Structures are given as structure tokens and as C-alpha cells.
Amino acid sequence: MESTSQTSLFERLKESLESLRKSERKVAELVTEDPSFVMESSMSAVAARAGVSEPTVMRFCTGLGFDGFQAFKLALAQALILGVPSVESAMNRGDSVAELASKIFDQTISSIDRSRRFLDLDQMEAAVQTILESKALVFIGLSASGLIAQDALQKAQLFGIPCSAPSDTHQQFMAAAMTDPDTTFVVISNTGRTRSTNRVAQLARSRGATVIGISGDDTPMMQLCDIKIVAKTFENTDVYTPTVSRLAGLVVIDILSTAVSLRRGEAHFADFESMKAGLAGYARMTDGETLPVATPFD
Amino acid sequence: MESTSQTSLFERLKESLESLRKSERKVAELVTEDPSFVMESSMSAVAARAGVSEPTVMRFCTGLGFDGFQAFKLALAQALILGVPSVESAMNRGDSVAELASKIFDQTISSIDRSRRFLDLDQMEAAVQTILESKALVFIGLSASGLIAQDALQKAQLFGIPCSAPSDTHQQFMAAAMTDPDTTFVVISNTGRTRSTNRVAQLARSRGATVIGISGDDTPMMQLCDIKIVAKTFENTDVYTPTVSRLAGLVVIDILSTAVSLRRGEAHFADFESMKAGLAGYARMTDGETLPVATPFD
DNA sequence: GTATTTATGTAGTATTACTACCAAAACCAC
DNA sequence: GTGGTTTTGGTAGTAATACTACATAAATAC
Numbered sequence: 229m230e231s232t233s234q235t236s237l238f239e240r241l242k243e244s245l246e247s248l249r250k251s252e253r254k255v256a257e258l259v260t261e262d263p264s265f266v267m268e269s270s271m272s273a274v275a276a277r278a279g280v281s282e283p284t285v286m287r288f289c290t291g292l293g294f295d296g297f298q299a300f301k302l303a304l305a306q307a308l309i310l311g312v313p314s315v316e317s318a319m320n321r322g323d324s325v326a327e328l329a330s331k332i333f334d335q336t337i338s339s340i341d342r343s344r345r346f347l348d349l350d351q352m353e354a355a356v357q358t359i360l361e362s363k364a365l366v367f368i369g370l371s372a373s374g375l376i377a378q379d380a381l382q383k384a385q386l387f388g389i390p391c392s393a394p395s396d397t398h399q400q401f402m403a404a405a406m407t408d409p410d411t412t413f414v415v416i417s418n419t420g421r422t423r424s425t426n427r428v429a430q431l432a433r434s435r436g437a438t439v440i441g442i443s444g445d446d447t448p449m450m451q452l453c454d455i456k457i458v459a460k461t462f463e464n465t466d467v468y469t470p471t472v473s474r475l476a477g478l479v480v481i482d483i484l485s486t487a488v489s490l491r492r493g494e495a496h497f498a499d500f501e502s503m504k505a506g507l508a509g510y511a512r513m514t515d516g517e518t519l520p521v522a523t524p525f526d
Numbered sequence: 527m528e529s530t531s532q533t534s535l536f537e538r539l540k541e542s543l544e545s546l547r548k549s550e551r552k553v554a555e556l557v558t559e560d561p562s563f564v565m566e567s568s569m570s571a572v573a574a575r576a577g578v579s580e581p582t583v584m585r586f587c588t589g590l591g592f593d594g595f596q597a598f599k600l601a602l603a604q605a606l607i608l609g610v611p612s613v614e615s616a617m618n619r620g621d622s623v624a625e626l627a628s629k630i631f632d633q634t635i636s637s638i639d640r641s642r643r644f645l646d647l648d649q650m651e652a653a654v655q656t657i658l659e660s661k662a663l664v665f666i667g668l669s670a671s672g673l674i675a676q677d678a679l680q681k682a683q684l685f686g687i688p689c690s691a692p693s694d695t696h697q698q699f700m701a702a703a704m705t706d707p708d709t710t711f712v713v714i715s716n717t718g719r720t721r722s723t724n725r726v727a728q729l730a731r732s733r734g735a736t737v738i739g740i741s742g743d744d745t746p747m748m749q750l751c752d753i754k755i756v757a758k759t760f761e762n763t764d765v766y767t768p769t770v771s772r773l774a775g776l777v778v779i780d781i782l783s784t785a786v787s788l789r790r791g792e793a794h795f796a797d798f799e800s801m802k803a804g805l806a807g808y809a810r811m812t813d814g815e816t817l818p819v820a821t822p823f824d
Numbered sequence: 825g826t827a828t829t830t831a832t833g834t835a836g837t838a839t840t841a842c843t844a845c846c847a848a849a850a851c852c853a854c
Numbered sequence: 855g856t857g858g859t860t861t862t863g864g865t866a867g868t869a870a871t872a873c874t875a876c877a878t879a880a881a882t883a884c
Contacts (some may be wrong), residue, residue, distance in 0.1 A: 249862060267600065271841060281864050286842065297841065302565065302603045309604040309639075321788050325651045328788070329781045333642045336777050337635055341607075344631045353623045375677050379772070382669060471780075474677070475773055479634050482769075483627045490619050490626070547831060568871060579833045584873065595872065831880070840871065850861070 236342065237307035240292065248291070254278045255288040259304070267304050271297045311338040336472055339461035343476035346460035352480075354455050355440050356487045362412040362438070365391035368400050368428050369416035376416050376442070376477040383485035387492065397424045404428040409436035418459075418473040420447020429453060442480055444473050534640065535605035538590065546589070552576045553586040557602070565602050569595045609636035634770055637759035641774035644758040650778075652753050653738050654785045660710040660736070663689035666698050666726050667714035674714050674740070674775040681783035685790065695722045702726045707734030716757075716771040718745020727751060740778055742771050 235243070238260070245256055258278045259266050266274050275282045289300040311334025319328060359365065365384050369377035374395055381393035394400045401424070404413065413432040417425045420443040429452040433439045441453030450456045459476035533541070536558070543554055556576045557564050564572050573580045587598040609632025617626060657663065663682050667675035672693055679691035692698045699722070702711065711730040715723045718741040727750040731737045739751030748754045757774035 251863060270839080272839090282841080283843085283865090284863065287863090302600065305600040305603045306607040310607065319784060319788060323788065325654055325781070325785050326647045328785050329642075329645060329647060329650060332777065332781050332784060333638065336780070337608075337638055340631065340635055340638070344627075347627060349624045349627060352627060356623055371680060372677075375673055375680070378676070379670075379673050382673070475776060478773060478776075479630065482634070483623070483630050486617060486630060487623050487626050490617060490621065549832060569873090570871075580872080581834090581874080582832065585832090825884100827882100827884080829880105829882070831878105833876105833878075835874105835876085837874080838871105839873085841868105842870085843868075844866095846863105846865075848861105848863075850859100852857105852859080854856090854858105 235345070236310070236338070237303050244292065248288075251280045251284045252288045252291065254280055255285055263304055263308055267301055267308060309337075310341045311335060335462065336475060339472040340476060340479060343459045343461055343479065346458055347480070348456075348458060351455050351457050352483060352487075355457060355484055356491065358412055358438050358440065358455060359387070359484065359488050360491055362389065363410035364389055365412055365414065366403050366407065366432070366437075367391070367393040367414045367416070368403075368425060369393075370397070370422055370425060372471050372474045373416040373418055373422075373425075373477065376474055376481060377414070379478055380414060380416075380481045380485070383481060386485075387488060397428075400424070400428045401431070404431040404435070404437075407432050407435050407437045409438075411437045412440060413437050414440045414442065415449065415453065416442045416477060417447070417449050418444040418471075418477070420445065420449035422449075425449065426452055442477055444476075533643070534608065534636070535601050542590065546586075549578045549582045550586040550589065552578055553583055561602055561606055565599055565606060607635075608639045609633060633760065634773060637770040638774060638777060641757045641759055641777065644756055645778070646754075646756060649753050649755050650781060650785075653755060653782055654789065656710055656736050656738065656753060657685070657782065657786050658789055660687065661708035662687055663710055663712065664701050664705065664730070664735075665689070665691040665712045665714070666701075666723060667691075668695070668720055668723060670769050670772045671714040671716055671720075671723075671775065674772055674779060675712070677776055678712060678714075678779045678783070681779060684783075685786060695726075698722070698726045699729070702729040702733070702735075705730050705733050705735045707736075709735045710738060711735050712738045712740065713747065713751065714740045714775060715745070715747050716742040716769075716775070718743065718747035720747075723747065724750055740775055742774075 241256055241260060245253060248256055255274070255278045258274065265277070269277075271282050271285050275285045278285070286297060289297050292300065294300040294303065319331060323331070365387070367377035367380045367384070369375070377393040378395070381391060384391040392403065394403050404427075407413065411432075413429065415425055415429040415432075420426075420441075426449050429439050429441065429449060433452060433454070438455070439453045440455040440457065441450050442457045442459055443449050444460060445458060446456070450458075457480055459473065459480050461472045461476050539554055539558060543551060546554055553572070553576045556572065563575070567575075569580050569583050573583045576583070584595060587595050590598065592598040592601065617629060621629070663685070665675035665678045665682070667673070675691040676693070679689060682689040690701065692701050702725075705711070709730075711727065713723055713727040713730075718724075718739075724747050727737050727739065727747060731750060731752070736753070737751045738753040738755065739748050740755045740757055741747050742758060743756060744754070748756075755778055757771065757778050759770045759774050
């Protein structure tokens with residue numbers, strides 16, 4: 229399958245639009261204008277509506293790297309359900325809640341898919357190894373990225389090593405100033421341009437700590453990090469576009485924490501089980517209601 | 527398209543497995559076992575590998591409500607990219623980071639798609655209206671749901687009305703005990719069985735506040751709420767399954783906050799713009815780096 | 825045990841995707 | 855401009871695929 233490439237179908241279409249010959253461009257335009265029609269129709273119908281011949285449609289598909297029209301249609305169906313790219317689905321003042329919900333779900337799903345395509349698994353592996361070898365963990369972030377840090381803290385507390393997520397800049401600075409080479413800092417910033425976060429990363433690193441960066445792109449912050457994890461989403465061009473970046477960040481945290489938990493082995497698993505039992509008991513005692521054993525989180 | 531129904535293709539397959547005649551069941555089993563093969567193959571190939579005739583495959587497709595084999599393949603392609611249901615992709619101790627990442631992305635995307643299908647838009651609309659008419663907002667949640675509450679708070683601060691998200695149970699209780707009918711409480715709990723959260727919901731409501739509940743299902747907590755928003759995901763059967771519920775909750779918050787912001791109109795928009803400018807200026811002053819204007823969040 | 829319904833396969837047809845080949849257009853050297 | 859060359863687009867034909875009508879086999883009911 230060719231769709232394992234990094235960029236999504238619509239992005240590739242847009243990029244190659246210039247380099248296409250004008251008949252094929254007609255096809256490309258039809259695809260972007262009315263993808264559902266193309267998905268549901270036969271090659272002859274597509275050719276007729278685009279005003280070209282069938283082989284042109286065929287060449288268009290193979291030119292994009294697909295085996296044929298069928299394969300292209302499948303890829304198009306997949307791209308379609310992941311949602312139209314964010315630019316085409318900007319929020320309007322008159323949108324109903326239903327329309328907004330649809331657009332936001334589209335953006336969310338397509339963004340997570342995008343971050344999936346761009347995620348560097350080698351860096352993830354390196355991050356897991358680093359965390360496993362660390363004696364302490366510190367998570368750093370502000371506002372939306374701060375929430376990701378708090379989420380990471382909730383999960384990291386199950387690792388069995390000291391960990392913290394100072395939430396204001398001064399405490400973050402202090403944590404970095406006092407750190408040591410056995411500690412790993414996870415610094416999170418979507419823009420990668422938040423000066424205070426960058427300063428913390430730099431300081432922690434200068435004191436020998438390993439610094440893992442989670443950012444929306446290859447940002448300035450990444451230069452200050454030993455391990456660079458890019459959680460790429462679609463850029464927020466619109467004011468009202470919700471911040472999908474935090475969702476991508478949370479998924480990265482999910483992957484890291486799951487991998488670390490699994491690698492920590494049986495001994496840790498026993499602790500984990502007893503924690504769960506304890507938490508369930510605690511909830512029963514204090515709140516009079518049993519938490520489901522399988523979900524320690526609320 | 528038939529795929530606009532609530533349940534996903536794989537769920538429908540599982541449900542109808544019993545009612546199928548045994549030849550068609552062979553096809554269904556092949557689809558669940560090796561969906562990629564079915565997606566990539568022709569009808570004859572599928573029929574051959576399932577050990578049935580082509581018309582049986584055809585009947586299987588039309589029986590599920592599709593126009594034909596092609597239409598079924600498109601739906602399958604879409605279901606596939608949304609990820610295989612969680613049960614089939616449990617985490618194993620020996621999984622590589624790449625495998626874990628793949629499984630977690632699958633679960634995340636398919637869960638968000640699921641919550642999309644189940645989201646009650648009328649309740650969302652009611653929630654938006656309620657928030658617009660409120661004079662104050664309070665967000666309540668613990669642990670993972672607490673993070674959602676904090677996220678909601680970050681967004682709600684742009685609404686221009688007093689809002690808070692007390693994070694410990696005592697402060698939550700106090701907020702409920704002191705509330706009034708002009709205030710709206712948004713109580714968040716995936717399980718809906720957290721006693722303290724439920725108590726807060728009950729108390730706030732008894733004092734006349736409107737209570738919006740966000741939960742993973744039609745849980746006990748929902749009985750205590752005026753407006754019930756279900757953010758449905760795939761159940762966490764596995765211990766190591768990450769909590770996708772918080773992501774669904776965050777998307778709900780995205781939709782609510784975007785809708786509310788848009789409805790508040792031009793006056794509020796001006797405030798919002800000036801806040802952005804101010805924040806950018808603040809970042810420049812204090813941190814020596816400019817935040818992109820379009821993204822007030824880090 | 826026969827009749828009736830249900831389930832499955834056989835054989836045929838129409839559609840569809842794909843390919844080999846050819847014609848027109850564009851480009852270029854001179 | 856003209857002749858050669860390359861690029862681009864279309865025609866026609868072929869192989870395959872999806873789909874349908876029909877017949878047979880199995881199961882059920884009476």
C-alpha cells in the first residue's frame with residue numbers, strides 16, 4: 229500500500245497539482261471538489277464529469293503511485309472518513325452545533341492520523357529506554373501543554389519512581405536548577421517557542437539531565453532536547469479552531485506510558501495490581517461506591 | 527451511505543454473526559480475521575478463500591445493507607483506517623514500541639469515531655444554550671476527568687464570565703454548597719460512579735444550579751444531571767489499555783467551547799482578539815519570544 | 825414421506841477496469 | 855516556418871470483475 233507514506237492523500241493531491249498536465253489536473257480538481265462522487269462512481273462516470281477520457285483518469289491514479297483506479301478509490305474512501313483537511317472546514321458564525329461537531333471531529337481525527345504518520349518511532353523507543361533507566365521524572369509544560377504534563381504525571385506515578393510536574397514557571401525553574409544526571413525531563417510545548425519552557429530545558433540539560441522534548445514540529449525547543457518527539461497536527465489557521473495539538477500530545481503520552489509499564493515487568497505489575505485493589509477499596513470506603521477494577525482512572 | 531448508522535462495521539458484523547446462515551458466516555469470519563485481504567482482493571478471491579461461492583459473498587454484502595461488494599469494500603476500508611476494535615488489539619508484553627503505537631493510535635481513532643456516532647446533538651445544543659445563559663460556570667472532575675475539567679476551565683475563561691474548576695473534593699463540595707440558580711455545573715466522570723462527584727452534582731442541583739453531565743455512558747451520575755452528554759468510547763478491557771475516554775471528553779469540550787464562543791457574537795470576539803494580542807505581548811515581554819497570534823495556547 | 829421453504833451453487837451477462845496502440849499537440853533545433 | 859522529437863490525450867479492444875437469473879440441494883414443516 230502506498231498510503232503508508234507520511235502525507236495524506238489530500239495533501240499529496242494539492243502538492244502535485246502544479247506538476248500535473250492539464251487533463252489530469254481536471255481529474256484532480258474534481259476529486260478535491262467532490263470526493264464523495266469520485267468515491268461512489270465508476271471510472272467512466274468520473275472521466276465523463278471531468279471531461280477527459282478514461283485512460284487519463286487511469287494515468288492520474290497510477291501517477292499518484294496507486295495500482296489503479298480501484299486502489300485509488302479505497303485510499304480516497306479512507307482519506308474521506310479521516311475528514312477533510314482543516315482549511316476546507318473552517319468554523320463559521322452561523323454553523324449549527326451539528327455542523328461544528330462534525331467539523332471538529334473531522335479535524336481531530338485527521339490530525340491524530342497526521343501525527344501518527346509523522347511520529348518518529350526511533351525517538352519514541354529512545355524515550356522509553358531513557359525513562360526506564362531514569363531514577364526520577366519531571367514533566368514541564370504551560371497552559372494546554374501543562375495539562376499534558378499533568379496527564380503524564382498521573383500515568384507516571386504508576387512507574388514507581390519519583391516524579392513531578394511543577395505547574396508554574398518558577399517551580400519549573402527550581403526543579404531544573406536542582407536536577408541531576410539520573411533525572412529525565414519531559415518538556416512539552418506545541419509551539420516550541422515558549423521562552424520559559426525552553427530555558428528550563430536548557431538548564432536541566434546543562435545539569436546533566438536527559439531532556440525529552442514533545443513539540444508540534446521541529447521547533448526551537450527541539451534543539452535543546454536530547455530526544456525529539458514531534459506530535460504533528462494540522463496547523464490552527466483559524467481563531468476558533470480548537471487545539472488539537474494537546475490530543476496528539478496525550479496520545480504520545482499514552483504510548484510512552486504504556487510501553488514503559490509493559491517493559492517494567494512482572495514485579496511492577498504486582499504493584500500495579502495492588503494499587504488498583506487499594507484504589508477500589510479506597511473508593512468503596514470513602515465514597516461508598518466501587519470503582520471498576522480495570523480502570524483506576526475516573 | 528449506510529455507514530452513517532451508529533455502530534461501526536465491525537460491531538455490526540459481530541452482532542449479526544449469529545443470525546447469518548453458515549456460508550455467509552464463513553465470509554464474516556474471513557472479514558474479521560483478515561480484513562486487509564478482503565479489502566485488497568476481488569470477490570472471486572474472497573469467495574475462494576472463504577470456501578464459498580461468489581453469490582454468497584454478494585448476498586453477505588447486500589444482507590448487511592450494502593449496494594454490493596464494492597460498496598462493502600469501501601466501508602471496510604474506512605472501518606480499517608479507523609482501527610480495529612480494541613479487543614482484537616490488546617497490548618502484549620513483547621510488543622515493540624511500533625506495535626504499541628499502532629495499537630494505541632487505532633484504539634484512539636476508533637474510539638473517537640465511536641463517540642462521534644453516539645454523541646447526542648440535541649443535548650449538546652441544550653448544553654450550549656445553558657452555558658450561554660449562565661452567569662457563572664463550575665467544572666468538576668477527579669483524576670483523568672479532573673484534567674478535562676481543567677482543560678474546560680482554560681477554554682471557558684475566554685467566555686467572559688466567572689468560572690472555576692476546583693480540583694479537590696472538599697473545594698468541589700464547597701462550590702456546590704454555595705452555588706445559585708444562575709450558575710451551571712459541568713460534572714465530568716467517565717465511570718459516573720464516583721461518589722463524591724455525584725454528591726456534588728446532586729448538591730448543586732438541589733440549590734437550583736443547572737447541571738451538565740459528561741460521562742462515558744448512561745451512568746448513575748447522569749440521573750443527577752439536567753443535560754446528559756455521553757462521550758462513548760470502547761471499553762477498557764485490558765489493564766494497560768490507555769484511557770481514551772479523556773480524549774473523547776476533551777473533544778466534547780472543544781465542541782462546546784467553540785459553539786459558545788461563536789454564539790457570543792462580535793462584542794466578545796473583540797475581547798478575544800485583544801486578549802490574544804495581550805498574551806502575545808506578555809510572552810514577548812516576559813519570555814522574549816513571540817507566540818503566534820492565532821494560537822493563544824502553548 | 826412429501827411439500828414447502830430456505831439456503832447455496834452454477835452458469836451466464838453486462839459492466840468495469842485496465843492496456844496496447846495511435847493521433848494530436850507542444851516543443852525545439854535549424 | 856518546417857521537420858523531427860517528445861509529450862500528452864484519446865480510441866478501441868481485452869480481460870477481469872461484479873452482479874443476476876436460474877436451478878439444485880438442504881432443511882423444515884406438516
